[in-house]
Amino acid sequence: IAFCFPDHDSDDDSYEVLDLTEYARRHHWWNRLFGLNSGPIVEKYSVATQIVMGGVTGWCAGFLFQKVGKLAATAVGGGFLLLQIASHSGYVQVDWKRVEKDVNKAKKQLKKRANKAAPEINTLIEESTEFIKQNIVVSSGFVGGFLLGLAS
Numbered sequence: 001i002a003f004c005f006p007d008h009d010s011d012d013d014s015y016e017v018l019d020l021t022e023y024a025r026r027h028h029w030w031n032r033l034f035g036l037n038s039g040p041i042v043e044k045y046s047v048a049t050q051i052v053m054g055g056v057t058g059w060c061a062g063f064l065f066q067k068v069g070k071l072a073a074t075a076v077g078g079g080f081l082l083l084q085i086a087s088h089s090g091y092v093q094v095d096w097k098r099v100e101k102d103v104n105k106a107k108k109q110l111k112k113r114a115n116k117a118a119p120e121i122n123t124l125i126e127e128s129t130e131f132i133k134q135n136i137v138v139s140s141g142f143v144g145g146f147l148l149g150l151a152s
Helices: 020-026 029-034 047-089 096-134 136-151
Strands: 002-006 015-019
Touching: 047 136, 096 136
Parallel strands: none
Antiparallel strands: 002 015
């Protein structure tokens, strides 16, 4: 994607071309989200503050992850249990050949989409890894807090 803007410095009809794809590659996602002055958190706070910030946010994320995970597991397990009871009672008859055919079809579609999305995923992983390296203290606090949140 490219946009043309008139070049106001000159009198002729020349235009400046702004290539947005190249701009997006050069600027990290956290700079676009937080601004250009949002360098590593290490530069802004003490180590103790970073560990506390990472630990608290990690604990909150772990606690929510645990609660949502339990709710999702209960919903899926309960739905499966109800389906089995309905099947054994004769209310529902499952066409297992059709289920197998649909599952195989879905697997093929997922493989095609995964192959297409691989470059974007690799870029996201590289950017995330760089962000974690730059903010290792906060990241460590987050991981510890996340594990504590899962355990509570």
